[in-house]
Amino acid sequence: MHVGILYSRIRRDEKLLLSELRNRGHDVEKIDVRKQQFSLDGTTADISNLDLVVDRCLATSRSLYATEFLESYGATVINSPKTADICADKAKNSLALANAGVPTPVTKVAFTTDAALEAIESFGYPCVLKPVVGSWGRLMAKIDSRNAAEAILEHKATLGHYEHKVFYVQEFVAKPGRDIRVLATDGEPIAAMTRSSDHWLTNAAKGGKTAAFELDETALELVKKASDAVGGGLLGVDLMEVGGAGSGEYTVHEVNHTVEFKALNEATPVDVPAKVVDWMEAKAAETSDEKAEAPAI
Amino acid sequence: MTEAECVECGAELSLHDDLEAGEIIDCGTCGAELEVIDTEPPVLDRAPELEEDWGE
Structure with missing residues (x-):
């Protein structure tokens, strides 16, 4: 598989991904979007032989435009610009969840x-x-x-x-001092963890403490519906427990499209980058089959 | 392990072998965030400031 990685900063998440891809013998084309130009019919980035382009842009604005341009050139981009467009904006995110019948604040x-x-x-x-x-x-x-x-x-x-x-x-949702982050690929969870803090913000980036979390049937169903609501892909689905820890009742507050997973990799026994690359390989194989079946023009 | 000079304070930095262009490293002496511009040989520059649309 020949994979392009769109980036402007290599975080630990990208390092984990790059290492897993290279260890499996995949060719990786790192594309620093800061150095590229995107015109209506092509780009300065070398995307000619890529089976898949993975958007790992740290800057949302770059993620939105770069994925849009790349898809217009016929590249298979994960996550799609449609998904990025919804997830990048909290209002669109909330609307998509509500319209799909997913409980959301x-x-x-x-x-x-x-x-x-x-x-x-x-x-x-x-x-x-x-x-x-x-x-x-x-x-x-x-x-x-x-x-x-x-x-x-x-x-x-x-x-x-x-x-x-x-x-x-x-x-304001009175969550029980924690929320839940689920990393999912097309709605199938790879790993889940809680993020706990005495502060009302429990984000891992804010210092929330992480611990592995086992999803029940309700949460599994919500993750699938939330993923479908934004167009699927490699996503971070965030849930809060309504009515206390272990209540089994949830609200989904957002879905993230350039999801970070280093904290999940440490908090759970799951080899997260391996699972992500498994999914990417399946995606590349799907795309290759679709291209082979497409009628010649 | 290779070495490079901090562009902010001039201190000598020891760099990991699996260095990646685009990665950010901290100078242990002055605390500056430095971006790896190139790996062979290592070239460092001051990392860009945090922008409002950064995140996941």
């Missing part, structure tokens, strides 16, 4: 500080204000009072970028 979007304040007041306190684009728990606000709401909204309105004027307000 109650969410409202408003475009002015006045309308956002009304939305916040309708939830009551605490509630949560999140940037529509962002990761690792950055710029997330748990709002405990009207005074705090007014101050945060004013700050957001003056931050400059138009995305900060898309106010994404959400109910």
